[in-house]
Amino acid sequence: MSTAAGGAGAAGGRTARASRGARAAAIGFLRRSWFVLLIMLVWWLVTAAGWVDPYKLPSPGDVLGTLGTLLTERALLVDLGATLLRLVEGWAIGVVAGVLLGILTGGSRVLEDGIRPVIAGLQAVPTIAFLPLAILWFGFNGTAVLAITAFGTFKPMALATYGAMHQISPTLLMAGRALGARGLFLQRTLVFPAIVPSLVTGLKMGWSFAWRALMAAEIVVTGAAGLGGVLELGREIGAIDVVMAVILVILVVGIATEQLVFARLERWVNRRWGLVGAR
């Protein structure tokens, strides 16, 4: 980075412009990552100086090395795949159920009065508190984990959808009705598209809730393959480098889905729906 940015002496306008661009990029990178780099530095110093027990905190190099081994041995990839599959399945089930219930409660006074307090109440209970119940119902297996993941997504999704229903412009609804839209047609062609921008926010929130519920459940229900099981195994055998490597993987997956999936989806919807602040 610093060599590219330091090429100010290069001849020619294009090179100068390019180097200015590179410098700006380098500065931007530093502004966003200086704290992370600082943590890494402190981490490395502390472990290199031998101030902490390596069984409590291995060096960054050890963690990365372990991560490399785990990935090349493929075992971790199988666990990662199992976790991601469960995450997507549970999330999708929760999203569909949540959106349907949200639309129903937002569209009918009777359903709203009855159902909304229940969902709001459930939202006050951490999803993982339902894990013992799920284990009793579905067994000590992946199905219980999946159920918890779906349930964790369902609650915020239903509330987000319900909230979005109440933000639909009354004029838009009036315009639709005046044009003869009613019943299921109105729901499908007006209500649903009108709430899509808010749903995208809900999808994102649902995803993060699904992640949390899934990890917690996997750490407890260790029978099936999954990252949570690897975390728990690492704890059992005292392999802290494994535990930290898996945490790194979870972090990377989280950032990647946010940037590659949700940020793009959000930009696309904002453009298509012509929302203010769309870039």
Next chain:
Amino acid sequence: MLRFRAMRERAGSRSGGHDPDAPAIRVDGACKTYEGSDRPALLTTSFTVERGEFVSLVGPSGCGKSTLLGMIAGLLRPDAGSVEALGRPVAGPGEGRAMVFQDAALFPWLTVLGNVEYGLRAHGVGRAERRERALEAVRLVHLDHVVDRRPHELSGGMRQRASIARALVMRPEILLMDEPFSALDAQTRTILSDELQRIWLETRPTVVFVTHNLIEAAFLSDTVHLLSSGPGRIVRTYDIDIPRPRDEADPALLDLRHDMLERLRAEVDDAVEQRAQVAEVVAL
């Protein structure tokens, strides 16, 4: 464009039940007080609109003109009295009435063509006919060059044109327009009211047009009902028989505007005087 008219006449004769001799709209003793308000939004009001007539309801804000239009549209219910459209009591929106809103109220996720086709889709019109009729309506408002754009990519004037096309594509017998040009800049407003005159001459629907712009009302209408506020009521009705096509700069229109303005001013003075008297009494 005569096809619009012919199709509408056919549609009208098909739907039985309608009394062909009934006026387009009959408002009989309608009044309205909104919940939580101590003053009526609209005092008992009666008037009729003949078929093919262009009628404006004009007056300051709070004069009940939008309330009246909402009743005719079937979006509001009068507290007492009745509202009939095409000889039948108004029970809800639709039924030969189409509406154009102040802020266009286009569906942001649909293209111009998608917006114009929407009402036809709601009525189960097939894809090919839908497309053909939508294109016809879009041409009528001169938007055929932007059919694939979305509302946020259009100017305010184009949005309102699209909104008019969305209403016209339904071949309504009655077109209800709620301050359609009030959010536009002066030049665009003038151009669009000129266009509306042309479209009306080509398609001849019955129009009820709500505005606070006196010259716009006089320019477009056969009949102007002047309303006054606090509480809302019709204070005078003007019949305008200047031949069309008209010109907004026509001195006769300017005279009319002057007359209406005087009348409104007198109303406002009365109201101020009344309020001053009340204030005096309260002060004593």
